[in-house]
Amino acid sequence: MSAQITITPHNQQPFVARTYPSELQVDQAISKAAHAQKAWAAVPVKERIEIGNKFMTEFEKMKEEIPLELSLQMGRPVAQGAGEVRGFLERSNYMLSIAESALSDVSLEDTDKPGFRRYIKRVPLGVVLVVAPWNFPYLVSVNSVLPAIIAGNAVLLKPSPQTPLTAERFALALTRAGVPDGVVQVLHLTPELTSFAVGHDKVNFVSFTGSVVGGRAVEKAAVEAGGFKGVALELGGKDPAYVAPDADVDFTAAELVDGAFFNSGQSCCAIERIYVHDKVYDAFVNKFVEVTKTYKLGDPTLAETNLGPVVSLASAERIRKQVDDAVKQGAKALVPEDLFPAAKRGTTYVAPQVLVDVDHSMDVMKEETFGPIVGIQKVASEEEAIKLMNESPYGLTASVWTDVQGNPESEELFYKFVDQLETGTVFLNRCDYLDPALSWTGVKDSGRGVSLSKFGYDQLTRAKSVHMKIKTK
Numbered sequence: 001m002s003a004q005i006t007i008t009p010h011n012q013q014p015f016v017a018r019t020y021p022s023e024l025q026v027d028q029a030i031s032k033a034a035h036a037q038k039a040w041a042a043v044p045v046k047e048r049i050e051i052g053n054k055f056m057t058e059f060e061k062m063k064e065e066i067p068l069e070l071s072l073q074m075g076r077p078v079a080q081g082a083g084e085v086r087g088f089l090e091r092s093n094y095m096l097s098i099a100e101s102a103l104s105d106v107s108l109e110d111t112d113k114p115g116f117r118r119y120i121k122r123v124p125l126g127v128v129l130v131v132a133p134w135n136f137p138y139l140v141s142v143n144s145v146l147p148a149i150i151a152g153n154a155v156l157l158k159p160s161p162q163t164p165l166t167a168e169r170f171a172l173a174l175t176r177a178g179v180p181d182g183v184v185q186v187l188h189l190t191p192e193l194t195s196f197a198v199g200h201d202k203v204n205f206v207s208f209t210g211s212v213v214g215g216r217a218v219e220k221a222a223v224e225a226g227g228f229k230g231v232a233l234e235l236g237g238k239d240p241a242y243v244a245p246d247a248d249v250d251f252t253a254a255e256l257v258d259g260a261f262f263n264s265g266q267s268c269c270a271i272e273r274i275y276v277h278d279k280v281y282d283a284f285v286n287k288f289v290e291v292t293k294t295y296k297l298g299d300p301t302l303a304e305t306n307l308g309p310v311v312s313l314a315s316a317e318r319i320r321k322q323v324d325d326a327v328k329q330g331a332k333a334l335v336p337e338d339l340f341p342a343a344k345r346g347t348t349y350v351a352p353q354v355l356v357d358v359d360h361s362m363d364v365m366k367e368e369t370f371g372p373i374v375g376i377q378k379v380a381s382e383e384e385a386i387k388l389m390n391e392s393p394y395g396l397t398a399s400v401w402t403d404v405q406g407n408p409e410s411e412e413l414f415y416k417f418v419d420q421l422e423t424g425t426v427f428l429n430r431c432d433y434l435d436p437a438l439s440w441t442g443v444k445d446s447g448r449g450v451s452l453s454k455f456g457y458d459q460l461t462r463a464k465s466v467h468m469k470i471k472t473k
Helices: 023-041 045-060 066-074 078-097 099-103 137-150 164-177 191-199 212-224 249-265 281-292 313-328 382-390 408-420 453-459
Strands: 003-007 014-019 116-124 127-131 154-158 184-186 205-209 230-234 239-243 271-277 353-356 373-379 397-401 425-428 461-469
Touching (some): 014 066, 014 164, 045 078, 045 137, 066 137, 066 164, 078 099, 127 191, 154 164, 154 191, 191 212, 239 382, 249 397, 281 373, 313 353, 382 408, 453 461
Parallel strands (some): 205 230, 239 271, 239 397, 397 425
16 A cells, blocks of 8 residues: 655655555445445434534634644644634534524425425435645635535545645544544545545545646546536636725735735635736835735744745746746746745745736736735726636636725726626625635636535535325315
8 A cells, every 4th residue: 555645845854644545445434434324314403513513612622733733734834823723613613503594494385285285305415525625624624524414414535645634633523522433534545546436336426626637537537437426626716806996005905915925825715816907006016015025934833934835846836937937928026036035946935926017928817826926917997807807717706996985986896896707706805715604616617516605505415305295084
C-alpha cells in the first residue's frame, strides 16, 4: 500500500503521513456505510439534531489545537485559524436550527379533496461521498457533511492529502457526540480510488469541491459507472468587483484588499479582478496599493504574520508565471517585491501584487489565480463593467461597491447588477463571505448544485410523495 505525505508549505518538511487503503477496503467501508445508514435513517430527526448539537460542543473543545495544526498543514497564518473555527460553528448552528423545518413533511391538507390525504416526505439519499478541499477544509466540508448526516444519510469524507487531520477531527467530534459506527467514515484516497468510490453502486450522491479539472474527473467517473446518481460540484472562481464613482474609496479599498489577499488569495470566492469607474480609478488604485504594502508576509506560525505562503512550490511557480506573462503583455506591477523579503523565487512565499494596465487578453484577468494577485481595470460605465464581469467562464460571486444609503439612483444601479450578473451570489459593499442562510451556488464553470440554506437539505434528500384515498363506509 502506498502512503500520502503532507508537506508543510512554509518549511517544506513532512508533517503527517497516511496509508492509502486497498480497493477492497474501500468497498468494505462503503458497504459498512450503506448498512449503518438504514438504521440511522430510522432515528427521529429531533434525536439526530440533538446529536448535532452535542457535536458542536465536542468540536468546540478542540478549538485551541486547530489553528496551529491548520497552519502546519496548509499554511494559513495561525492568527487567522480561529476564524475558520467560528465560521464552522456558525454554519453548523444555522443548519441545525433549520433542520426540523427543512426535513419535515410538506402537508397539502389545505387543498385536499374530501376522502383524500396527500403529503410529501423528505427522505435521505443513502450514502454520500464528500470530497473536501484543503484551502478551507472545515468551512467547506461542514456545508455538506453535517446536513447530510442530520438528513439521515451516511457520509464518507475524503479530505485533501494536504489537510488529512481536519477530516479526522470532524469525524471524531461526530462519533463522540453519538453518531453511530459506520455513519461517518474518513477515507484517504488516491485519485484512482476516489474514482472507484464515486462510481460505486452503493454511493448515492457525491459532493465535490475543488478545481474544474477535478470536477470533470468526478463527473466522468459517475457517468461511466452507469446509473444517474447526483453529483454536486463547487469549482473555481475568478470573482470580480465593481467600484462605482460614489463608492467610499478608503473603505472599499481596504475591504477589497482583504477579499483579494486573505488566505493568500487561495479561496474560490477571492476577489481576483476589479473594475473601477474612471472617476475614482486613480484614488482607488493608490489606496489599494497603500493598504497592500502594510501586509506582513512570513512564517504562518508567528502571531504577527497576516499573509502566509501558498500551498505548494508548484502553485507558487504557476502564480508567478501568470504575473510575469501579464507584465510581458503590457501590465504594470505596482508593488515592489523587495518590500516582502520572504518572497524569493523557489519558495512558497509569493508577494502580494497589484497589476494595472490589464485587459482580458491576459490570463491574469481570465484564468483562476488562487494566489495573492489582483488585476485592476478602468471602466467608463456600469454597462462596461457588467460586460467585463460576465466575460468569464466562471460565475461564483461578484460584488458591487456603491453608496446606496439615501441614494435611490445608486440602489437602482445595484439591482441592475443583481439582474444582469451571471453569478451565484451578488454582494453589496462586501465580498468573500458565506452566509449560511443563503444558498451557496455557482453557474458556468463554477459548478452546479446548492449547499447551505434550506435548499442545501433539498440537495441531500429526495422528495417522496404520499397519496391516500380514504375508504369511507
